[in-house]
Amino acid sequence: MVMTTAVRDGTGTSGPPRAASPTARRRARRRTYLWSYVYLAPMMVLLLAFIVYPIIASLGYTFYRWNGIGDPSNFVGLDNFRQIVNDSIFWRSLGHTFVYAAVVVPVQLVLALALALVLNNRRLRFASFYRTLFFLPVVTSAAVIGVVIQLLVSNFGDSINSVLLDLHLIDQHIDWLGDPNFAMAIIILVGIWHTFGYNLVYFLAGLQTIPEELYEAARLDGAGRLAMFRYITVPMLRAVGVVIVVLAVIGTFQIFDLVQVLTSGGPYFSTEVVNTYIYHLAFGGSNANAVQPDIGLASAASFIYGLLLIVFSIVQVLVLRSLAKRRGTSTGRQG
């Protein structure tokens, strides 16, 4: 940048380039930063419009009883918060959300890592095809997946039941999505399948950053596959792994569409997660089942859920940081 300025000024004919003045340097730096801001601007505008503004606006709604029509006028103070905190369905939904995250994240990560290791094998034929195949559910709308699974279970549920009954694995017909003991399990299974392509791609990207020389050196030292995985792959994936875990946890806490389409939170809230709970409060019932929506209550629930997630995220970061520190210390000792 200094050279360019000098040439433009017509002063750089020969000899070492003259150092730019501090003002010119500041101006040049500002110009560089300006472009960064220009590139960031569209994203920031979207972020402000669709994330920051709704958060601030919904905070205002939490103090009103309001069905979303006209302007809110029925001020109820903190009553909406009191109602949510005392609502057993909210806590039940929160429990389901945590169960979903607690099962989906570890299962999905283990599966994704295992498959990424397989797909990362240079000798595997049609690897690109398999990658596309495993990533396909990610780009398919959850609503479509939900409808298809619902149709499959309702149309072929009888056949599945007949087989299981014949094998004496069950003693009575199961309504897979209508039975509180099975509905959540099906949502979890579909959830794992639907989004595990993301983690697969992340792990694949992480694996491809590990220098091949490390494995070659380890092989020369006589290391086996397991040892290479334990002492090369896992440590080298740690940084990517932390990001993948954080993203996976955040993703699972956003579960909504799959539940809404498959069970709508039923039967009797047995699959209700916080996001469907909020949705049902905000939009009431259906045309056939006309229940007054309550935007104020839904906003209060969103706010409480947001706070809980912030606390959870802080705890998660602290735990991961402390684990990383402990590992660092132990590695230092070993070293």
Place this chain on the structure above:
Amino acid sequence: MSSSISRRSLLRGAAALAGASAVGSALSSCSSDSDNPGSKAAVTITYWDWYASQAGWVDNEIKLFQQANNGIAVKKTTQVSDKYADLVSLAYRSNNPPDILMVPKNPPLTQQVSQDWLLPVDKWATKSWQSRFPQNSFVEGVDVFDGKVYTAPFAAPAPSLQLYIHHGVFKDAGLTNPDGSVLLPKTWDDVSRAAEAITSKSGGKVSAFGFGNSTNTSLAWWLDLFVRGAGSPGGAAVGGIDGMDYRVGKWTFGTDRNYLDVINLLMEWKNKGWFYPNSMSINDEQARAFFERGRFGMTIGGVWNQPEWTKHKFTDYSLVTLPSPSGTPKALFYGPPGGKFVAVSSKSKHADEAWAWFDWLYSREAGKRWVEQGQGLSVYQENNDPKGVTFAPFAQYVALAGTAVVGPQPTIRNPELTKLELAAVKPDINDVLAGVYTGQIKDVQGALTSLTDKMNQALADAVKAVGAGASLTDFAFADWDLTKAYTTKPGA
């Protein structure tokens, strides 16, 4: 050990994924538009409804209307019924509502009027225009607000739910009269006996009953139909003040013994394995298809079932309504005097043309075609003659018209009640039933009592919010005879 993703393979993959997502998007679209192809009308008005199974009637009316009104085209959009109220609300928020629309069930009509969504149609709906309707069709607080007309009744009071009987299943179970006709159940015991026969004769391959409760509404239809037969006029309706027992002006789920009795009866049937096992997870449309295929012998639904079955050439069924312990129903279905169907939007730039379509839909002839096509009953009594109906199951429905009458209407007694904004109570009766049916609620009486207390408390709070002009006694009509139409007198 590593293999990188080449640009070409990435592009190939992206193309495949884009194709898949395009298919997904196509599958997930759930509203439909219909236009008049090649129409060169001077004005096109937009019209919204949620009539999916009634689309044939609407489309035919549009065709006839456009033929009769050369300069006007109607662009119909049928929205998914579950989200209709939300979509209308969003359309008004974005200042882009249709010119004319079916009145959504939410928010209450009074709020739609106070928010200036709808245009008063008095300019066209003169006294002479109103005279074509039966007496008491235009009622303050129902379709008239502050003396201005916004909508009008389209259908006559009709039994909203019926028990449908599959002839093939009944005949296979030997449930026939000496003349070979199907033995139709009238009492709760008749229904139980028929169910037992179907299950035992089919060796459990055919279920006695089935429903589709994935939207958490149709299980409550069973409670509604049976409890009315036993004499509980509120049934199991959800939303606003529906479902209240106007004899006492309260909800009585926990205090009226009939509710517990019917729920116990349903659970007894369930425990005997008489319900189609996937009933809680399939939707009403799937249940309708399974009934058609004879997977179960009885289902509860409305007259909206019939056009779909007719389209599939399935006509071998009958219907009854209000089965009761003794065979004579002690309560009926009740509707308000007046009614609502479509309204013109206050934002319409083509109000005259929208009114023309409004007027067409409310014509006697359109109502006649509505009945002839088996869609329902018309507000014009002369259209509802069962003798004029050739299709047997629909004639049965028309003949049941006497099981629905006008009931008490608190807003006529006290117009201040149009300001009532009742907070939703959750879990509602649909939720409680689902909880009991799936074994998550063990104490049924406790759940019904808790629901009743919460709903009556919500009513008390809402009445208090209206102010001194409203009282809980406004909802009680002690002189109501459940088997007769009731005329609510203003201020009485």
